[in-house]
Structure formats: structure tokens, C-alpha cells
Amino acid sequence: MQAQHSALNNAATRAKVQYRPFGIHPASTDYQSIRSNADCLCAWVNFACLILAVIVGLIDNNASQAITWGVPLLAVSLLAYRLYAGQTMTMHLNAAALVGMGALHVHIAGGQYQFIFFMLLPVMLAYRDVLPLLSMGLLIIIHNLVIGVLQHTGLATLALHGMYVVLEVVLLSAIAQTLQQHAIAAEESAKLLSYLDKEKGINLRVRAHTDEQGRMSPMGQVFNDYADNMAFVVAAFKMLRTDIRELSQIAKELGADNHQQMEDSTQASRKLRDFVQSLGNQTRMGQSTAELSKKTTEDCFDLLNELNQSLEHLQKISKQAFDSNQQLQLLQKEIQSQANQAANQHLNAALSTLDNLNERTNAFMAKMDVLKSGLSAIENQAVSIDRATHQWVENGHGNQRQGWEVLGAMEGMQSRSENAFRTLGSTVQTILRADELMREMEKRLARFDV
Numbered sequence: 375m376q377a378q379h380s381a382l383n384n385a386a387t388r389a390k391v392q393y394r395p396f397g398i399h400p401a402s403t404d405y406q407s408i409r410s411n412a413d414c415l416c417a418w419v420n421f422a423c424l425i426l427a428v429i430v431g432l433i434d435n436n437a438s439q440a441i442t443w444g445v446p447l448l449a450v451s452l453l454a455y456r457l458y459a460g461q462t463m464t465m466h467l468n469a470a471a472l473v474g475m476g477a478l479h480v481h482i483a484g485g486q487y488q489f490i491f492f493m494l495l496p497v498m499l500a501y502r503d504v505l506p507l508l509s510m511g512l513l514i515i516i517h518n519l520v521i522g523v524l525q526h527t528g529l530a531t532l533a534l535h536g537m538y539v540v541l542e543v544v545l546l547s548a549i550a551q552t553l554q555q556h557a558i559a560a561e562e563s564a565k566l567l568s569y570l571d572k573e574k575g576i577n578l579r580v581r582a583h584t585d586e587q588g589r590m591s592p593m594g595q596v597f598n599d600y601a602d603n604m605a606f607v608v609a610a611f612k613m614l615r616t617d618i619r620e621l622s623q624i625a626k627e628l629g630a631d632n633h634q635q636m637e638d639s640t641q642a643s644r645k646l647r648d649f650v651q652s653l654g655n656q657t658r659m660g661q662s663t664a665e666l667s668k669k670t671t672e673d674c675f676d677l678l679n680e681l682n683q684s685l686e687h688l689q690k691i692s693k694q695a696f697d698s699n700q701q702l703q704l705l706q707k708e709i710q711s712q713a714n715q716a717a718n719q720h721l722n723a724a725l726s727t728l729d730n731l732n733e734r735t736n737a738f739m740a741k742m743d744v745l746k747s748g749l750s751a752i753e754n755q756a757v758s759i760d761r762a763t764h765q766w767v768e769n770g771h772g773n774q775r776q777g778w779e780v781l782g783a784m785e786g787m788q789s790r791s792e793n794a795f796r797t798l799g800s801t802v803q804t805i806l807r808a809d810e811l812m813r814e815m816e817k818r819l820a821r822f823d824v
Contacts (some may be wrong), residue, residue, distance in 0.1 A: 412500035416468035423475035469510035502553035511543035657770030
């Protein structure tokens with residue numbers, strides 16, 4: 375974990391820190407701040423020890439020695455905190471100052487209050503390091519040896535005191551190692567979380583590393599997993615953003631053409647409806663023409679019938695005129711045999727009249743034949759026109775039915791097309807909203823440095 379801690383660019387313990395206000399800042403999680411806070415705590419403890427030493431000195435009429443030795447010890451602790459807070463040298467200076475304060479209390483009390491060392495030794499736990507505990511324990515043992523030699527204390531007593539100091543140092547060292555691991559983990563967590571500051575930008579290019587044994591802290595594992603997953607998300611988003619941009623451009627083009635296509639479809643349907651209606655009008659005109667042609671054909675039939683009847687009457691008149699002429703010729707022969715001149719003249723006049731009537735009748739019958747031929751031709755043409763008109767009407771009805779069927783299919787297709795266009799319009803709007811959402815996500819993910 376220490377290697378992992380250094381891999382995250384932890385400040386070196388020997389680095390000189392800037393001047394800071396006198397006080398403890400328990401919210402700090404980095405290891406350097408923890409050491410600086412421990413230096414400040416040691417200064418406060420030295421100050422409290424000085425006050426207690428003065429009080430004890432006043433009780434024993436030895437306050438001058440408490441001030442003489444206590445003030446320099448406190449000054450050393452304060453200067454070390456002010457100038458070299460957080461450095462390894464400051465830890466050992468504070469350990470020595472605390473041992474000095476304990477020795478001062480023992481000296482002022484006349485060899486009593488040896489327990490003060492066991493009270494001051496746990497203060498070194500504030501450093502969350504084994505080194506100040508070892509140095510302070512060593513100084514306490516040296517102090518006990520010096521005092522034991524000066525006071526001629528037995529070797530067994532000195533060994534017993536030293537054993538208690540060693541046991542407490544061992545126990546406190548185990549606690550200090552646990553606290554150190556927690557401190558390093560807290561600093562690692564704080565430093566890793568500092569890379570996730572959304573105001574300054576989220577840096578996911580860094581990774582937590584393993585220690586010498588190849589182990590990684592849970593926080594480092596979580597951070598690495600988060601960084602890898604977010605890097606994948608950001609990369610996938612960039613690919614998706616490119617696709618959404620292309621799709622958005624296509625959607626805009628489709629949206630621009632959508633309205634025009636709907637208008638074209640509506641206009642085509644309107645033209646087809648007009649065409650079908652014109653077919654209906656033409657069919658109605660064909661029906662009127664067919665009725666007129668039928669009436670003309672019937673009139674031609676009636677006229678031909680009357681003409682045939684007139685020809686029959688003319689033929690009868692011509693036959694009667696011929697018969698009358700034959701009878702008059704016989705009558706003329708008889709009159710000539712009787713020598714009646716006047717009757718003969720009247721008879722000749724009648725014969726001339728009958729001949730003239732017969733000639734005119736024959737000429738009129740010839741003209742009637744020509745008229746009959748013309749009427750027959752007109753009748754044939756009327757019949758052809760009637761048939762063509764009837765076929766035209768039938769074709770018109772068929773075309774109109776097909777037109778209505780096509781119009782119905784066209785309207786159905788237009789309805790489906792309009793539904794498809796509306797669906798396409800909704801799709802376009804959805805794509806455009808997705809594009810706006812992608813723009814917003816792009817702004818948010820712009821803070822991620824992967």
C-alpha cells in the first residue's frame with residue numbers, strides 16, 4: 375500500500391511545508407497533513423506539560439527549574455512545527471521533547487511520576503507511524519538507565535521498567551501500523567476522489583497501482599473499475615455521437631422532404647380524382663351521344679319505313695297510270711274507228727298528261743331510290759355511331775370503375791403514405807431530440823479525461 379501511495383504522487387515526507395496557522399485540522403486526510411497535525415498536537419501537549427510542571431514546581435518550591443527546562447523544550451516543539459511541520463526530523467524532535475518533559479516532571483517530583491512516560495508515549499500514535507514510537511521508547515529506556523545508575527536502582531527493576539516500555543511500544547506500534555494503513559487508504563481515497571472533481575474536470579487517465587506484494591486496495595480496485603468502465607462509456611458515446619450526428623443529418627433531410635412528398639402525394643391524388651371525374655363527365659356525354667345516336671337511328675328507321683311506303687304508293691300510282699294509259703290507248707283506237715275528232719283530241723291530251731305523269735313518277739321514284747340509298751347509308755353510319763357510342767359508354771363506365779378503383783387504392787396508399795410520413799416525422803423529431811440529448815451529454819462528458 376505504501377508503494378501504491380507513492381504511485382499516486384504523494385508528497386515526500388521530507389518536503390518542507392508552508393507556514394500554516396497554529397491549530398489541528400482533523401478533516402485532513404493526506405499523510406503529510408496528518409503528520410503536521412501530529413506536530414501541532416505535540417506542541418500543545420508540551421505546552422500542557424509545561425503548565426503542569428510549573429504547577430508541580432510551585433507545590434514543591436521548584437518552579438524555576440520547570441520554567442528553565444520546560445520553556446526551551448516547548449520552544450523546540452513550536453519551532454519544529456512552524457518551520458518543519460510534517461517532516462521526519464520533527465517527529466523525532468517532538469518525541470525527544472516529550473521525553474524531556476516527562477523527565478522534567480520526574481525530576482521536579484523527586485523521582486516520582488514515572489507513569490507520565492506511559493501517558494505521553496501514546497501521543498506518538500497521532501503520527502500513525504512506528505518510527506516516533508521507537509525513538510521515544512528508546513529515549514525513555516535510556517532515561518531510565520541514566521536515572522537507575524544515578525539512583526543506584528537494581529538491575530531487575532531497570533529490566534522490569536524497560537520491559538514495560540518495550541511491551542507498550544510493541545502494542546502501540548501494532549496500533550500505529552493499522553492507523554498508518556488507514557491513513558494511507560484515506561489519502562489514496564481522497565487523492566483518487568480528487569480526480570473526480572466535476573468542477574475541475576474528471577481525470578480518468580490515472581490508475582491506482584499495486585504495492586510490492588502485487589496487492590491493490592479496495593478503493594483502488596473500485597476506482598480502476600470505474601475509470602475503465604467510464605472510459606468505455608465515453609468511447610462508446612463518441613462512436614454513438616458520430617452515428618447520431620449522421621442520423622440527425624439524414625433525419626433533417628428527410629424532414630425537409632417529408633412535407634414536399636406529402637404535398638406531392640396529395641396533389642397526385644387530387645389530379646387522379648379530377649381525371650376520374652372527367653372520365654365520368656365524358657361517360658355522361660357519351661351516354662347523351664348514345665341516346666341521340668339511338669334517336670337518330672330510330673328516326674332513320676322511321677324515315678326509311680315511310681319512304682318505302684311512299685315508294686310503294688308511287689309504284690301503285692305508276693302502275694295505275696300505266697294501266698290508265700293502256701286503257702286510254704284502247705279507247706283511242708275505238709274512238710278513231712268511230713271518227714270522233716273532239717273526243718280524240720281530249721283523249722290525246724289525257725294520254726300526254728298520263729305519259730308526263732308517268733315520266734315524272736319514274737323520275738321521282740329514281741330520286742326516291744337515291745334518297746333511299748342515302749338514307750340507308752346514313753342508317754348504317756348511325757348504327758355504327760350507335761355501336762361505337764355504346765362501346766364508348768361501356769369503355770367509359772369500365773374506365774371510370776377502374777379509375778375509382780385506382781383512386782381508392784391511391785387514397786389507401788396515400789393514407790398509408792401519410793401514416794408513414796407521420797411516423798417518419800415522429801422518428802425525425804425523436805432523432806432530433808436524441809441529438810439534443812447527445813449534445814447535452816457531450817457537454818457533461820467533456821469533463822471526463824480518459
